[in-house]
């Protein structure tokens with residue numbers, strides 16, 4: 224078969240591992256040929272490609288980023304965009320297209336599927352917010368980076384008797400914040416799923432001080448928000464999918480905590496460090512399993528579907544289910560988080 228592949232949206236560690244696995248299984252077991260489209264959907268619209276062979280995908284398993292590059296290109300916003308995609312994919316005589324991406328990228332895969340293109344999706348995002356899968360590759364690496372940062376902040380916070388606020392990514396889901404926060408032993412964890420209660424935040428850091436701990440660590444998801452002001456953004460611009468650039472809640476919190484408690488407070492925004500560099504062993508493994516499953520789906524003739532992890536098994540679901548809603552942090556983890564904090568009455 225002739226199979227196209229692309230990586231769309233924000234990059235994450237593990238994209239290259241998926242590409243390598245799908246290409247190896249496709250070529251070595253089925254005699255497939257692969258065409259890589261550069262920079263996500265932009266490469267399809269502009270017909271910019273690279274060959275994906277055993278040679279071009281060799282030595283990339285451990286590399287972050289994506290050899291296919293990426294972009295946030297919304298075909299829906301481009302006049303005649305879908306017609307152009309169908310034309311270019313037809314020109315390459317493709318039997319299938321494998322798109323690696325989050326909800327935005329998969330929304331384009333779904334629309335193209337409905338126009339007869341044989342698409343298979345692979346769930347990619349450090350945010351871990353795609354519906355219908357227990358894990359997206361890239362998340363584990365991002366959490367590892369954020370947890371290490373939280374560990375490192377402890378010693379400097381303690382040395383200076385400071386409150387340190389660490390802002391992490393995740394868009395409208397608090398998966399990175401709650402996982403790195405719990406794993407790193409943060410004293411306060413703020414997620415988009417729960418509006419910020421600044422009095423409670425201050426109570427928790429004051430409690431520590433009154434009980435002999437002169438420093439505190441606060442982990443805040445970039446999407447966490449004060450009930451009055453909404454999410455903090457970098458300017459007012461939005462990307463082609465309508466997303467604002469979330470940034471600044473960490474600094475806003477630091478100022479508010481210092482003002483209310485009198486404790487010296489600093490903030491650090493981890494930003495894109497969470498997306499860069501080599502994938503963790505877990506992400507390499509998950510990405511490899513997804514890559515193999517994606518090419519297996521193509522050969523099974525199952526299109527319009529996304530490969531997913533359910534428990535420990537790789538399976539697949541309709542693309543429409545994956546983008547139906549954002550998967551957010553549930554009560555179970557929020558309860559674990561609260562279980563580690565002192566009660567209001569204490």
Ligand code: F6P
Nearest residue numbers: 233348349350392393394469498
């Ligand atoms: O979706 C992944 C993500 O890293 C989000 O956590 C973050 O809000 C966004 O992408 C940042 O996007 P960009 O790289 O375009 O600034």
